[in-house]
Amino acid sequence: MSNPQRSAKQTATQADMASHIARIDALCQAARILPVIKIEREADILPLADALAAGGLRTLEITLRSDLGLKAIAQLRKQRPELCVGAGTVLDEHMLAESVAAGAEFIVTPGCTQALLEAGLSSPVPLLPGVSSASEIMLGYSLGYRRFKLFPAELAGGVAALKAFRGPFGNVRFCPTGGLNPNNVQQYIQQPNVMCVGGSWMLNDAWIRNGDWQRITQVSSEALQLLA
Ligand code: 3PG
Numbered sequence: 001m002s003n004p005q006r007s008a009k010q011t012a013t014q015a016d017m018a019s020h021i022a023r024i025d026a027l028c029q030a031a032r033i034l035p036v037i038k039i040e041r042e043a044d045i046l047p048l049a050d051a052l053a054a055g056g057l058r059t060l061e062i063t064l065r066s067d068l069g070l071k072a073i074a075q076l077r078k079q080r081p082e083l084c085v086g087a088g089t090v091l092d093e094h095m096l097a098e099s100v101a102a103g104a105e106f107i108v109t110p111g112c113t114q115a116l117l118e119a120g121l122s123s124p125v126p127l128l129p130g131v132s133s134a135s136e137i138m139l140g141y142s143l144g145y146r147r148f149k150l151f152p153a154e155l156a157g158g159v160a161a162l163k164a165f166r167g168p169f170g171n172v173r174f175c176p177t178g179g180l181n182p183n184n185v186q187q188y189i190q191q192p193n194v195m196c197v198g199g200s201w202m203l204n205d206a207w208i209r210n211g212d213w214q215r216i217t218q219v220s221s222e223a224l225q226l227l228a
Contacts, residue, residue, distance in 0.1 A: 013121055017144040020126035024147045027084055027106060028175060028196035031059035032189070032227050034108075035220070036088055036177060036200045039068040044208055045075050051213035052202070053083060055220025061088035061108050061198065064095055070102040077103035086125075093119035100125055108175075108198075110151050112136055117143050128175060132156035137169055146172050149198065153188070154179025162191045169193075182226060189227050197227075 028034075035057050039045055045068070049060060060083060062072045069087065076085045086106035087099030096119050099107055105125055109116060112129040117140055120127030130151040131137050140148060150156055153176035157164070162174060176188050177198030188197050202219040206212075 013144065016121065017146075020120075021146055023126045024106065024128055025173075025195065027059055027086075028147075030084070031057070031196050033057055033185075033202075033220075033223055034059055034061050034175060034177070034196055034198040035202055036061050036063060036198055037072075037203060038063050038065045038200075039072045040066055040208070042068055042071065044211075045072045046079065047211065047213050048203075048208060048216070049076055049080055049083060051216040052220050053080070055202070055217040056224045057202070057220045058082070059084040059086070061086050062104075063087075063089040064091075064099070065089050070098055073099065073102040073104050077105075090116075092116060096120070096123060096127070108149055110149070112140055114139070117145065120145075134165070134168065137165065137172060141169070141172070147195065148172065148174050150174040150176040150178075152178030154184075158184070159187050159191060162188070162193055166191075166193050182223065185223065186226055 035052055037060055062069050064087060073085055073087055076083055084105050086108060087104035088108040090096050090099055090107050090109045093115055096107055107125060107127045110130040117129060128147055128149050129140050129145060130149040132151060173193050173195040175196050175198050180197055180199040181201045185197055188194055202216055202223055207215045
């Protein structure tokens, strides 16, 4: 016998997931490269974001690896509304809720748990869960996810893994991150199941520490040119 309550909930979830996928696709298409950012000093927040934006990187993944992550998200949403700012290194539902409250426009996680994937279904902003195996893709897939971060991409099989995943997961697309650099990024973006790439190679620690913003702008812009 059919259960109208359950089917209404399922339909709502399907509609939400379709909208999440559309939003992920739009932001990845616009971004091409998602810089993975760790903020160590409050004073770096604006100049670092400005340096990336000047190089053409306007969609930013601010990780919660430092205590300043949430603050940086909130500050950038307020003071740089032209940028698209998401939260990265979100490890549980609690961090997801905090990220949304800080104003994150999307959420990225390095891996996936059932609880986090379920929380992502009812999140007002889309979740891009991290996977590194067929089983993790299937866990996300069973809940409706079709877009994933492949992490750590190079260690998880890199371009060869992406090619292999195209067989069983024809309608799944990835943002490979972890170990990407100017020497291998072209190979990644050429894969039909890659929607954008992520990484931190344009954010060398010493450049940030020394306020070498021009260098960050230059490397960001060169990275985008590699994908042109
Ligand atoms: C991540 O969390 O996505 C990675 O730390 C980024 O990987 P990379 O530093 O090797 O680019």
